[in-house]
Amino acid sequence: MCGIVGHVCTVPDRVDPQAVRQATRKLAHRGPDGEGLLDLPCVSLGHRRLSILDLSGSRQPWSSDCGRYHMVFNGEIYNYLELKNVLIKDGFSFKSHGDTEVLMEMYRRYGAACLDWLNGMFAFAVWDNELRRLFIARDRIGKKPLYYAQGHEQLVFASELSALLSFRFLSQEIDPVAVNDFFAHQFIGENRTIFKQVHKLPPAHYIIWQNGKIDIRRYWQLPFPVRSFRNDTNLCEEFRHLLLESVKIRLRSDVPLGAFLSGGLDSTIITACIRSLGYELSTYTIGFKQGSFDESRQAASVSTHLGTKHHLKMLDNPLDEVIEQCLSSFGEPFADPSAIPTWYLCHYVGGKVKVALSGDGVDELFAGYRRYKAMEIAQLYLKIPSWLREGVIGRVVDWLPEPDEYFTASSVKKIKLFYALLRRYKLSPGNPLAQIFNLEERQRLLSGYAQDEYQFDFLLKYDLRLEDPVTQMLMVDQQIYLPEDILAKVDRMSMRHGLEVRSPFLDYRIIEFAAKLPLQYKLAQGIQKVLPRKCFADLVPKAVLSQVKHGFAVPLATWFKGALRESFQSLMFDWELDNGLNRKEVMRLWEEHQGGGRDHGFKLWTIFVYSLWWKNQFRTP
CATH class of the missing domain: 3.40.50.620 (HUPs)
Incomplete structure (x- = not known):
C-alpha cells in the first residue's frame, strides 16, 4: 500500500523532477516506510512505501531486469503467490518475495492482458523506455485511486488530487458540473474532480499514453x-x-x-x-x-x-482541527x-x-x-x-x-x-x-x-x-x-x-x-x-x-446545535466568502435547524464542507 506520482513528456527537458519530488513528499502519509525516485529522459517517477509484504525488498520504482520497463505500484495483488508459481514454472527466477516483481513480470509478458489475471486492489503505472509509452491501470471496483491531468504533450498522475497541484501547468478552474454533483451526492463521481483539468481514472480502466496522445479503455464490465x-x-x-x-x-x-x-x-x-x-x-x-x-x-x-x-x-464531539485534517485528506469537497x-x-x-x-x-x-x-x-x-x-x-x-x-x-x-x-x-x-x-x-x-x-x-x-x-x-x-x-x-x-x-x-x-x-x-x-x-x-x-x-x-443534528455551531456561523456568515452559494437559502436552512422541528444536519454538513474547502483553497496568503 503506497502512494505513486509520475510526469511524462514527449520532450525530455520538459519533465519536472522537482515537482515530482514535491508531489511525492505530499504523499508521505501513504508510505511512511520509504521513498523512491527515478528520473529518465521523458519520465520522472516517485513512490512512497507502506511495507506490508517483503519488508526489506520490493523497493520502488521497480525496474525490469532488461532495463526497459519501470513501474510504480500502489495496492496489493492478493493472488501473487499463485501467479508467481505460474511464472516460476515458466522459467522465471525471482529476486524478491513480494507482489511487486510478480506484477512487473506479468505486465512484461502480457501487457494490458495481465489485468485479467490480477485479483487485488491496485493502481499502477509502467513506463516503457523503448517505446516511450506509459501504461496506467486501476483495479476493477476502484479500491485504489488514480488522478491524472494532461497538458501540451505531457501527462501527470498521482494517488491523490492534492499531490497533482505541485505541477505548475495545471489550472485550478472549478468545474461547475462537479459542484452540482457534490451538492447532489456529497461526493464528486465518475471521472470528474473539482478542477476542470484534473480527472480520475475510472475503475476497471487503463490508459495508454504515447507521443502526447491518450487512449482510455475499459477492461472489465x-x-x-x-x-x-x-x-x-x-x-x-x-x-x-x-x-x-x-x-x-x-x-x-x-x-x-x-x-x-x-x-x-x-x-x-x-x-x-x-x-x-x-x-x-x-x-x-x-x-x-x-x-x-x-x-x-x-x-x-x-x-x-x-x-x-x-x-x-x-467518541464524543469531534475537535475542529480533526475535522480539518480529515476533510483536507480528499483534496476536494467530500461530505x-x-x-x-x-x-x-x-x-x-x-x-x-x-x-x-x-x-x-x-x-x-x-x-x-x-x-x-x-x-x-x-x-x-x-x-x-x-x-x-x-x-x-x-x-x-x-x-x-x-x-x-x-x-x-x-x-x-x-x-x-x-x-x-x-x-x-x-x-x-x-x-x-x-x-x-x-x-x-x-x-x-x-x-x-x-x-x-x-x-x-x-x-x-x-x-x-x-x-x-x-x-x-x-x-x-x-x-x-x-x-x-x-x-x-x-x-x-x-x-x-x-x-x-x-x-x-x-x-x-x-x-x-x-x-x-x-x-x-x-x-x-x-x-x-x-x-x-x-x-x-x-x-x-x-x-x-x-x-x-x-x-x-x-450525530450531525446535535453537532450543529453544539460543537459545530460556532464554527459554522463564523465560516458561513463571513461576507468575504464568495463561494457561489445563495446566502439567503443557507440562512433559511440554518434558522430552521436551530429553531427545532427540522433536521437539516446533512444539508448543513454539505454546505460546511464545501465552504471550508473553498476558504482553504482560495484564501489569500
Missing part, C-alpha cells in the same frame, strides 16, 4: 443479473467457498493484522470467517456516547461470541460524515496494526441500505393518486416536527426520508443515487452554477432502463457510490494513518457472483442481504441476523 433460479444450497456452497477463499488470500501479510468489527452483519461475517480459518484475531470498534448512534455493545457481544481480542474507542468516525477508527487501529480487514461492499452487492427497501415500497405507494399522496399526506409529512436522534430510532425521520426519495425520484428519474439536495433544492442553493435536469442520467449511461428500480439503484451504487464515496473514504482515512484496509466482499469473483443473482437473493419480502444471512447463519450470532442495520453514522 459489471455483469447484469441472470433471469434464472438456482438451487439455494448450491448457491450457499459457492458463496461460502468464494468468501472463505477471498478472506484467506487477504490474510497474507508480513506484518500484524486485525479486523474492524461494528457488531453488524457484514463485519461479523468477515470476523467469523477469519476465526473459522483458525486465525487468532484482534477486533476494533468505534463507539458514540450518544446512545442512538452507538453500536459498541453489539460489537463487544459479537467479539465474545467469536473469541476475539476486542478493542473499543469511544460523507462517516469519514469522521472512520478517521478516528483508522487512527486508533493504525497505532496497533498495519492491516485491517473490513466488511465493506455487502450493502451495495446485496441491497443492505434502507433506500433499497424504500424503493421497493415506493413502487406500490406511487399507485396512490398524487392528490392524496402529495396534496394531503405529503403536507402532513412536511409539517411533522423532526427529532435529532438517528433515524432508526425515529418513525418520523423514516417517513420524511421516504418522501424525500419519492420527490427526488420524480425530479430526477434517471438518477437513482441517494441525494442530499434534490434538483429543486440545488437550483435554489447554487445560484452561481447552472443546473441541468438530465445531467446525471445514469440509467441511460449504464443501459439500465429495462432493469427493475431496485436493481437500477444497486448497479449505479456499485459503479459510482461504492468507489467514489465508500472506498475513497476508507482509502484516504486509512492511508492518513499508515493502515491498509482489505475488503474480502469486494473480491471481483464475489462481485460477479452477486451481480448475476436475481433480486430475490438480495431483497425479498422486506428482508435485506437475503443470501448472506442464509449462507452464514451458522457462523454468526442469531441476534446479528435479526438486528436492524445501523450504519457508521454521526
Whole structure:
C-alpha cells in the first residue's frame, strides 16, 4: 500500500523532477516506510512505501531486469503467490518475495492482458523506455485511486488530487458540473474532480499514453443479473467457498493484522470467517456516547461470541482541527460524515496494526441500505393518486416536527426520508443515487452554477432502463457510490494513518457472483442481504441476523446545535466568502435547524464542507 506520482513528456527537458519530488513528499502519509525516485529522459517517477509484504525488498520504482520497463505500484495483488508459481514454472527466477516483481513480470509478458489475471486492489503505472509509452491501470471496483491531468504533450498522475497541484501547468478552474454533483451526492463521481483539468481514472480502466496522445479503455464490465433460479444450497456452497477463499488470500501479510468489527452483519461475517480459518484475531470498534448512534455493545457481544481480542474507542464531539485534517485528506469537497468516525477508527487501529480487514461492499452487492427497501415500497405507494399522496399526506409529512436522534430510532425521520426519495425520484428519474439536495433544492442553493435536469442520467449511461428500480439503484451504487464515496473514504482515512484496509466482499469473483443473482437473493419480502444471512447463519450470532442495520453514522443534528455551531456561523456568515452559494437559502436552512422541528444536519454538513474547502483553497496568503 503506497502512494505513486509520475510526469511524462514527449520532450525530455520538459519533465519536472522537482515537482515530482514535491508531489511525492505530499504523499508521505501513504508510505511512511520509504521513498523512491527515478528520473529518465521523458519520465520522472516517485513512490512512497507502506511495507506490508517483503519488508526489506520490493523497493520502488521497480525496474525490469532488461532495463526497459519501470513501474510504480500502489495496492496489493492478493493472488501473487499463485501467479508467481505460474511464472516460476515458466522459467522465471525471482529476486524478491513480494507482489511487486510478480506484477512487473506479468505486465512484461502480457501487457494490458495481465489485468485479467490480477485479483487485488491496485493502481499502477509502467513506463516503457523503448517505446516511450506509459501504461496506467486501476483495479476493477476502484479500491485504489488514480488522478491524472494532461497538458501540451505531457501527462501527470498521482494517488491523490492534492499531490497533482505541485505541477505548475495545471489550472485550478472549478468545474461547475462537479459542484452540482457534490451538492447532489456529497461526493464528486465518475471521472470528474473539482478542477476542470484534473480527472480520475475510472475503475476497471487503463490508459495508454504515447507521443502526447491518450487512449482510455475499459477492461472489465459489471455483469447484469441472470433471469434464472438456482438451487439455494448450491448457491450457499459457492458463496461460502468464494468468501472463505477471498478472506484467506487477504490474510497474507508480513506484518500484524486485525479486523474492524461494528457488531453488524457484514463485519461479523468477515470476523467469523477469519476465526473459522483458525486465525487468532484482534477486533476494533468505534463507539458514540450518544446512545442512538452507538453500536459498541453489539460489537463487544459479537467479539465474545467469536473469541476475539476486542478493542473499543469511544467518541464524543469531534475537535475542529480533526475535522480539518480529515476533510483536507480528499483534496476536494467530500461530505460523507462517516469519514469522521472512520478517521478516528483508522487512527486508533493504525497505532496497533498495519492491516485491517473490513466488511465493506455487502450493502451495495446485496441491497443492505434502507433506500433499497424504500424503493421497493415506493413502487406500490406511487399507485396512490398524487392528490392524496402529495396534496394531503405529503403536507402532513412536511409539517411533522423532526427529532435529532438517528433515524432508526425515529418513525418520523423514516417517513420524511421516504418522501424525500419519492420527490427526488420524480425530479430526477434517471438518477437513482441517494441525494442530499434534490434538483429543486440545488437550483435554489447554487445560484452561481447552472443546473441541468438530465445531467446525471445514469440509467441511460449504464443501459439500465429495462432493469427493475431496485436493481437500477444497486448497479449505479456499485459503479459510482461504492468507489467514489465508500472506498475513497476508507482509502484516504486509512492511508492518513499508515493502515491498509482489505475488503474480502469486494473480491471481483464475489462481485460477479452477486451481480448475476436475481433480486430475490438480495431483497425479498422486506428482508435485506437475503443470501448472506442464509449462507452464514451458522457462523454468526442469531441476534446479528435479526438486528436492524445501523450504519457508521454521526450525530450531525446535535453537532450543529453544539460543537459545530460556532464554527459554522463564523465560516458561513463571513461576507468575504464568495463561494457561489445563495446566502439567503443557507440562512433559511440554518434558522430552521436551530429553531427545532427540522433536521437539516446533512444539508448543513454539505454546505460546511464545501465552504471550508473553498476558504482553504482560495484564501489569500
